[in-house]
Amino acid sequence: MVEPLNALRAEQVAVETRALNVFYGDTQALKNVSLPVARHRVTALIGPSGCGKSTFLRCLNRLNDRIPGFRMEGKVRVLEMDPYSKHTDLIELRRRVGMVFQKPTPLPMSIYDNVAIGARSHYGLRGKLLDEVVEQALQRAALWDEVKDILKRPALQLSGGQQQRLCIARMLAVDPEVILMDEPCSALDPVSTFRIEELMIDLAKDHTVIVVTHNMQQAARVSHYTAFFMYGELVEYDASKQLFLSPQQKATEDYISGRFG
Amino acid sequence: MRWLGRLFDNTVYITGVTVSLAVLVMFYYIAHESSYAFRQTFSWGYRLALLPADADLSTTPNSALYSSLVAVNAEGADGLDEREETLPAPTIEQMQSEAAFLATATTLVSEVSQIREDQLYRDDWREPKPAEREERILVLGYASPGYVHSTMYLAWEPDHSFAPRLAPYRLVLRLVRPPQGVSVEPFEIDLKRQASGRVALPAWAARSDAERTQGYVFEVAAIPQTSTFWATVRGVLSAEWAPTLIYPRYGIFPLLLATTLMSLLAMLIATPLGVATALYLSEVASPRVREWLKPALELIASVPSVVLGYFGLMFVAPALQNWLGQSLGIQSGRNLLTTSIILAVLAIPIVASVTEDVLKAVPESLRESALALGLSQSETLWEVVLPAARAGVVAAILIGAARVYGETMIVWILSGGTATMPAFHSPVAFAQSLVSSTRGIPDTIAIEMGNVTFESVHYGHLFLLGLVLFCVTVIANLAALRVGRRQVWRV
Numbered sequence: 001m002v003e004p005l006n007a008l009r010a011e012q013v014a015v016e017t018r019a020l021n022v023f024y025g026d027t028q029a030l031k032n033v034s035l036p037v038a039r040h041r042v043t044a045l046i047g048p049s050g051c052g053k054s055t056f057l058r059c060l061n062r063l064n065d066r067i068p069g070f071r072m073e074g075k076v077r078v079l080e081m082d083p084y085s086k087h088t089d090l091i092e093l094r095r096r097v098g099m100v101f102q103k104p105t106p107l108p109m110s111i112y113d114n115v116a117i118g119a120r121s122h123y124g125l126r127g128k129l130l131d132e133v134v135e136q137a138l139q140r141a142a143l144w145d146e147v148k149d150i151l152k153r154p155a156l157q158l159s160g161g162q163q164q165r166l167c168i169a170r171m172l173a174v175d176p177e178v179i180l181m182d183e184p185c186s187a188l189d190p191v192s193t194f195r196i197e198e199l200m201i202d203l204a205k206d207h208t209v210i211v212v213t214h215n216m217q218q219a220a221r222v223s224h225y226t227a228f229f230m231y232g233e234l235v236e237y238d239a240s241k242q243l244f245l246s247p248q249q250k251a252t253e254d255y256i257s258g259r260f261g
Numbered sequence: 262m263r264w265l266g267r268l269f270d271n272t273v274y275i276t277g278v279t280v281s282l283a284v285l286v287m288f289y290y291i292a293h294e295s296s297y298a299f300r301q302t303f304s305w306g307y308r309l310a311l312l313p314a315d316a317d318l319s320t321t322p323n324s325a326l327y328s329s330l331v332a333v334n335a336e337g338a339d340g341l342d343e344r345e346e347t348l349p350a351p352t353i354e355q356m357q358s359e360a361a362f363l364a365t366a367t368t369l370v371s372e373v374s375q376i377r378e379d380q381l382y383r384d385d386w387r388e389p390k391p392a393e394r395e396e397r398i399l400v401l402g403y404a405s406p407g408y409v410h411s412t413m414y415l416a417w418e419p420d421h422s423f424a425p426r427l428a429p430y431r432l433v434l435r436l437v438r439p440p441q442g443v444s445v446e447p448f449e450i451d452l453k454r455q456a457s458g459r460v461a462l463p464a465w466a467a468r469s470d471a472e473r474t475q476g477y478v479f480e481v482a483a484i485p486q487t488s489t490f491w492a493t494v495r496g497v498l499s500a501e502w503a504p505t506l507i508y509p510r511y512g513i514f515p516l517l518l519a520t521t522l523m524s525l526l527a528m529l530i531a532t533p534l535g536v537a538t539a540l541y542l543s544e545v546a547s548p549r550v551r552e553w554l555k556p557a558l559e560l561i562a563s564v565p566s567v568v569l570g571y572f573g574l575m576f577v578a579p580a581l582q583n584w585l586g587q588s589l590g591i592q593s594g595r596n597l598l599t600t601s602i603i604l605a606v607l608a609i610p611i612v613a614s615v616t617e618d619v620l621k622a623v624p625e626s627l628r629e630s631a632l633a634l635g636l637s638q639s640e641t642l643w644e645v646v647l648p649a650a651r652a653g654v655v656a657a658i659l660i661g662a663a664r665v666y667g668e669t670m671i672v673w674i675l676s677g678g679t680a681t682m683p684a685f686h687s688p689v690a691f692a693q694s695l696v697s698s699t700r701g702i703p704d705t706i707a708i709e710m711g712n713v714t715f716e717s718v719h720y721g722h723l724f725l726l727g728l729v730l731f732c733v734t735v736i737a738n739l740a741a742l743r744v745g746r747r748q749v750w751r752v
């Protein structure tokens with residue numbers, strides 16, 4: 001059951017931007033984007049390459065800060081926090097907002113430590129408790145059975161798909177409330193992709209998931225809402241069924257029918 | 262012109278082969294020149310003296326009036342010619358007037374029957390001898406007619422600075438013949454096991470100069486035991502470097518340990534500072550700071566080491582002397598610690614610069630992953646970025662160490678120049694040797710190569726030192742290459 005966007009009540013909105021403008025030096029990556037994201041739903045971001053989807057995600061956990069020339073205007077709210085406020089604890093923000101990248105990025109340590117590092121840092125967990133958290137996270141990421149006997153091995157020895165699930169487990173071990181996924185399946189085979197899609201749907205029961213994808217079928221399959229970006233602008237945003245079946249904008253229709261981008 | 266084009270196409274190949282060949286040729290050259298170290302002849306020398314029965318125990322052959330030097334001198338004793346050293350043995354008359362009563366005399370012959378009264382010497386320097394040849398020198402012992410005691414002592418000890426342990430011979434002192442009518446147990450003493458000592462003998466006096474040959478006849482024999490090669494190796498592996506002594510010592514350990522110790526100490530200082538600088542540069546500094554700091558660093562790295570050396574001499578050495586001189590009893594600011602500090606100054610920019618390059622090569626995605634997990638800046642640094650760059654950082658340290666290990670000028674200026682073994686037997690002694698004057702391998706080569714006789718044994722040993730240095734730095738560089746290639750991330 002997916003509520004229409006305009007029926008969302010304020011407490012159902014977990015993440016919201018208002019008139020968000022982002023610049024990298026002279027280029028403007030996001031233009032006046034106002035986008036409310038529903039709590040405990042999967043929201044897909046689609047659009048041609050370079051339209052600012054990653055930029056949007058990275059505004060939500062302030063991963064953009066490190067890019068030289070980055071500048072933003074407008075309002076961002078994530079849960080009850082304002083990421084760009086001086087008083088916001090960045091570490092707390094990033095604990096509550098997890099992120100999975102396009103390419104798997106296992107950290108240069110063991111499989112176990114990859115998953116444990118976040119929980120250890122945020123909650124000071126040690127020993128048995130930590131073992132449990134690691135196991136749960138790996139279970140949930142559907143990786144436990146494959147790695148339970150090789151937890152001490154370097155994470156780099158896993159396959160690409162396993163690495164991506166490891167990155168998801170790593171993020172889950174921190175117990176975030178909002179999950180940002182930037183093309184999590186683009187480097188994966190269909191089986192791994194299917195598993196991660198299942199996981200997204202499962203996660204949406206108790207997490208707010210925002211996923212960037214270039215795969216229309218995937219967006220239609222897993223997401224409750226879809227936002228279509230082009231040239232840094234939010235062109236159309238609606239419940240996924242609505243958007244894919246009867247797009248209101250010509251550009252959207254062209255894009256989802258493969259005539260563009 | 263086509264061949265020219267082909268030449269350019271093959272430039273990489275040709276360059277590689279040329280450089281490799283050049284390194285090989287260099288290695289061969291150094292190895293070849295160090296072969297002169299193995300063409301050595303070995304000197305040895307003992308002093309024998311007869312001492313009166315009431316002699317003060319502090320009287321030794323080296324201090325006795327009429328002692329005999331029995332020696333084989335390899336290098337011709339640097340300008341002392343044979344004649345000057347072959348003093349005639351004392352006559353009975355001389356001995357009376359000097360108020361001394363005992364004497365020994367050497368002779369050039371090796372058969373007792375050939376001893377002639379007019380060929381007795383006090384000192385007997387000989388031509389250089391190869392280590393393989395057996396050498397026997399006869400020594401005669403007698404007292405003057407006025408000698409009052411019934412016994413006398415034959416005492417012996419190594420000549421000044423002669424180290425019997427390093428001689429490739431069995432050295433033996435034995436009684437060949439007692440005087441007529443005197444009964445003495447024959448004895449044979451292993452001079453290497455018992456380098457110095459004395460034995461009591463019944464007194465025997467010569468009544469005339471002619472009778473001097475009738476008394477005690479002792480023999481010092483040097484019997485080849487080790488080959489020249491192994492003797493050289495053993496000499497190189499010993500604990501004293503003193504190539505200009507009459508009995509030269511070519512022990513490499515004081516130099517090797519000093520160089521190793523000062524390099525270790527320098528890297529102990531340079532590693533944290535260099536890595537920290539690199540971390541600051543690549544992870545913390547704003548682009549504006551980085552923009553001038555990185556070139557500044559590279560500028561320091563290109564300062565000639567002689568300038569760093571003089572900086573150390575003008576500022577660090579006096580500062581260390583003023584600050585610690587009193588409490589630690591430092592004699593001079595030119596010591597191992599000062600050298601290490603300046604070597605560290607040399608190494609820091611190298612370590613920092615290479616480490617910074619290595620850190621820059623760590624993919625940004627790894628940092629972003631760590632930050633996105635909510636790890637703090639320092640957790641990201643220590644637990645993710647550094648481990649990812651670990652191999653490269655180790656390589657940077659090794660490159661710095663190789664540079665420091667071979668550094669000549671700074672060590673020359675600051676080490677103080679005394680080749681001494683560092684003391685390891687107690688922490689205090691060790692600390693003491695860290696602040697005392699020392700000398701390393703590269704500066705020793707630089708200092709001594711200018712004064713050495715071409716293709717002499719000393720010359721060969723300097724090349725041997727060079728070979729050791731070459732090997733250590735090549736190994737360090739190869740190790741750096743190896744670990745550098747083994748990067749742990751693959752993203």
Ligand SMILES: Nc1ncnc2c1ncn2[C@@H]1O[C@H](COP(=O)(O)OP(=O)(O)OP(=O)(O)O)[C@@H](O)[C@H]1O
Nearest residue numbers: 024027028029048049050051052053054055056067
């Ligand atoms: N680090 C950067 N520095 C400068 N400009 C950047 C940077 N990252 C992105 N941009 C610019 O911002 C715009 C949006 O980039 P963004 O990465 O958000 O696109 P995207 O929608 O994620 O594209 P893709 O689907 O290819 O991942 C692009 O025009 C890009 O050139």
Ligand SMILES: [Mg+2]
Nearest residue numbers: 053054055182
């Ligand atoms: Mg992107």
